Amino acid sequence: MLRPPIVSRSVRNLRFIVVVGKGGVGKTAVSAALALSLAREGKRVLVAMCNARERLSYLLQVPAIDSTLRTIAPGIDAVNMEPGAALAEYGQMILKVRALYSLVFENRLVSAFLRGTPGLEAWAMLGKAQFHAFETLPDGRPRYDTVIVDAPATGHGLDMLRVPKVILDVAPPGLLRREAERAWTLFTDPARAGVLIVTLAEELPVSETIDLDATVRGELGLPVCGVVANALLPRLFDGAPGDQLAALADALPEGSPLGPMVEASRMRRARERVQAEALAKLAASVSAPRVDLPALFGTDFRRAEIDTLSHAFD
Numbered sequence: 537m538l539r540p541p542i543v544s545r546s547v548r549n550l551r552f553i554v555v556v557g558k559g560g561v562g563k564t565a566v567s568a569a570l571a572l573s574l575a576r577e578g579k580r581v582l583v584a585m586c587n588a589r590e591r592l593s594y595l596l597q598v599p600a601i602d603s604t605l606r607t608i609a610p611g612i613d614a615v616n617m618e619p620g621a622a623l624a625e626y627g628q629m630i631l632k633v634r635a636l637y638s639l640v641f642e643n644r645l646v647s648a649f650l651r652g653t654p655g656l657e658a659w660a661m662l663g664k665a666q667f668h669a670f671e672t673l674p675d676g677r678p679r680y681d682t683v684i685v686d687a688p689a690t691g692h693g694l695d696m697l698r699v700p701k702v703i704l705d706v707a708p709p710g711l712l713r714r715e716a717e718r719a720w721t722l723f724t725d726p727a728r729a730g731v732l733i734v735t736l737a738e739e740l741p742v743s744e745t746i747d748l749d750a751t752v753r754g755e756l757g758l759p760v761c762g763v764v765a766n767a768l769l770p771r772l773f774d775g776a777p778g779d780q781l782a783a784l785a786d787a788l789p790e791g792s793p794l795g796p797m798v799e800a801s802r803m804r805r806a807r808e809r810v811q812a813e814a815l816a817k818l819a820a821s822v823s824a825p826r827v828d829l830p831a832l833f834g835t836d837f838r839r840a841e842i843d844t845l846s847h848a849f850d
Contacts, residue, residue, distance in 0.1 A: 547761045547825070548574065549588025550730050551668045552683050552722055554697065556752075557734035558744050559689035562766040564591050566734050566829070567686040567792050568842045571847035575611030579681035584665040585616040586658075586688050587697065592616075598838045612678070618666055619657035655827070658696040659703060659716070666719045689750055697723070697731070697756055704803070725757055737811040746821045760824045765815060767831040773805040 547553070555567045573583045580837065585592060585601070598608045605615040605662045662685070671679040687693035700723065703716040723729050731752050735745040752758050777792070788794055819826070826846050832841045 543697060546727070547730065547732070548577070549777055549815075550682060550728060551678075551680075551683070552666060552729040553761065554687050554693075554723075554730075554749065555732045555734060556687045556697075557690060557764075558736075558741050561734045561736050561766075561809075562829075563734050564588070564686050564843065565595060565837070565842060566732070566764050566766065567684050568592055568595050568850050569829070569845040570732075571612050571684055572609070572843060572846035574682050575609065576846070576850070579611065580679065581612050582665075582668050582680045583612065583614045583822050584668070584681045584683060585686045587618050588616055588686065588688075590616045592686070595838060595842050601740040611743060618660040619660050621751045625694060626788045633781070658692075658701045661700060662696055663719060664714055666722060669722065670718075690744060694748070694751060694756075694846050697752070697758065713846070721777070726759035726761070730759045732762050732764065733760060733822075733824070734764045734766055737818070738816040739766055739810070739814060742814040742818050745818065749822045760822075762825045762827060763818065763822055764827045764829060765818065766817075766829045769804075769831050771808055771809060771812075772806055773801070 553570070555563050555570075557563050570584050574581050582605070583592060590601050592614060598609060601608065601614045601616045603616060603618045603621040605613055608614045641775065654732055665683055665685050668680055669683045673679050677698055687696060693763060700716040700720040703712060707713040707716065721730070731749055732746055733752075737743045749763070787803055788798060792798075829845050829848055832844060834841070
């Protein structure tokens with residue numbers, strides 16, 4: 537049996553969540569499920585993808601999502617941030633006036649400096665996302681209660697998270713540095729922000745997750761708000777059932793019609809053992825609250841499946 541999900545209430549109260557993990561572990565599905573869960577609670581959520589091969593629209597069965605921010609479900613907005621468009625929009629957001637943006641960002645010398653600033657493309661996207669975390673409506677209420685950043689795969693995701701520190705090291709005093717300072721103050725505050733790591737219960741993804749957790753906490757000094765163990769198989773062959781399976785396999789005569797079924801069961805039991813060992817290693821090495829998401833079997837993976845997963849975050 538899968539263990540009941542352990543969801544820290546503080547995760548649900550965060551203003552800014554960065555979802556990271558190895559490619560292929562299901563970061564976008566987790567981002568979508570978390571957004572649906574928060575929206576059911578009445579929160580206004582923004583899911584911000586980072587120049588991604590956009591899949592969120594397929595999962596939620598909505599029109600394709602581009603660099604224009606728009607509503608895709610009740611309580612949920614989404615955007616697929618493209619660096620050039622994000623920089624232009626972010627620049628106008630922080631400078632407020634289009635003419636002032638043109639004067640600053642389209643200036644030849646400023647443009648040359650910006651092109652030479654390490655990680656500026658990543659900052660354009662991350663900066664735009666954090667701007668929305670502070671954005672307010674005319675009545676003073678936050679536009680979004682939670683901003684979820686569906687970050688690039690591990691290496692590029694870490695590079696993105698490093699960008700504000702890089703800017704603080706290289707940028708002279710001024711607007712860009714002030715924005716980086718504001719973002720870093722947000723990202724390092726465990727009461728307002730956190731990194732959510734997604735993994736599969738397999739040896740390589742778990743080992744990478746342990747390293748990622750150590751880097752995020754140690755090198756970057758950022759809070760890890762949780763770990764999602766995705767696509768977990770239910771345990772069918774724990775204890776006595778597993779022993780009975782082994783005894784049956786040993787007792788079957790060669791050529792038995794039950795042979796293929798028993799062999800498939802043995803393979804399933806082996807996968808369950810790998811999963812159990814990976815989860816034990818994860819639990820021993822990463823202290824963050826863990827959410828277990830079940831593997832869902834079917835011909836397709838769409839909105840109904842994301843709805844099912846979303847309840848693990850409630």
